[in-house]
Amino acid sequence: MLEFQQQQRDDVVVLQLKGNLDALTATDLRPMIDELVASRKTQVVFDLGGLTLIDSSGVGAIVSLFKRVRLLGGDVKIACLTNQPKEIFRLLRLDRAFDLFETVEEAAQKFQK
């Protein structure tokens, strides 16, 4: 099960995910990703503090948004990674592509600089 919530903080969109982002739920996220790209929201922070599990399909959804936003000149930042999702990000060397932050505030502030 995946719950997600979208918040606007100035020019930054914060996507808060809770639960599992996996083969069963990743498709639920796709419409929101399409909408963000269509509306040219290019400063995005994923708040993954409530994410309990991610698999390759979930990673694929985040990477998809990242690539599309980068094509528009924006960026996607990751905040609050813990436990299994943190392990998967480390394993897949995603820290090379994404900026990782301990808090949403730190990630959002990075866009202001």
Add this chain to the structure above:
Amino acid sequence: MFSANFFGELRRMDRLSITVPCDLRYRDAVGALIRHVCQRLEQQGAVGSLGFQVVSAFNEAFNNLVQYAYRPEPGVVDVVVELRPVELVIELQDSGRTFEFDGVESPDLLHDLPESGLGIFIMRSCMSDVTYEPGASGQKNRLRMTRRLDGDPGTDVQGTSDDA
């Protein structure tokens, strides 16, 4: 020596087998069982990331069966969890389509950011050994994943090393 002691003092678990429909809704139930076994092993001194890694590998293996082996026809999967003195073995048996497991190359994570094709890489990275035996006629396909309990998986998967 590790013992999951799965049923408390009543019974020592050495081997557990469960058959479920090959449907993602059942994956998490079996995954929770495996996580429970791993947590017991972590309490007995196994490396702290054991549960994350073994469950991640199991999830990818199960996903592959749902998405490739049994598409579009549904089927069942037998999951065997076997505890040995120094390793944990997770085996998935299915009667679906076979695939060229050994022909799947690792993604180049140093120079690429793939959106797909990461499942087998995760399995190989999280476990110490992964083997796939396609079933001969009338036999089941067997994906066997073995994880050492005394440290990191010990695998050297191509695609992530800075020295490559």
